Amino acid sequence: MKRYKVYRNIRMRATIMGLPITLFALMMVSVVCSLLLVIFTFQFGVIVGLLLFNALLYGALSQWVKRPFQITAGKTFPDIISNKRLSPLSYVQH
Template sequence: MKQYEVYRHIRRRALIFGLPVSFFALQMLAVIGSLMAVIFSFNLILLIGAVAANGILYGLLLKLTQQSGLLQMRTVFPNIISNKKITLNEKYDEPS
């Protein structure tokens, strides 16, 4: 009898072919665009180029998914949260 594992990682991102949903949508747009280009102007070199370009894009998107730090430009939350009054002249501030 086949056993199924209970999905306990509900907070993880949804992945399709190893890509997040937004990257998968970008990949599908590229595939559909290359298919339209091949269908409307059939050329063997264009077919090989489209397959290569889609393969390179897929590899690049997988690499970006694995190294998520490459896409993060800044931190979302500050390192410290303070109620201290911010003034231009720091030497007259009262210590808290």
């Protein structure tokens, strides 16, 4: 009788071929579009180009999964939060 191992690492993301589900879906859309192009334009250069494109896309996506870059547009919050007026003008009469 076959024994199955209990899956205990529930926080780990599900992957297919080393890619998360969304990136794998992107890869499959690329493959399907490539197949449509091969079917409708049956040329050797197109076939080689699409194979190369899909291989490079898979390589880029797998590298991105290993080392994702984080986009930082700037500081979100200031260093100090204060009620002090920033204007040098005095609004109070002495």
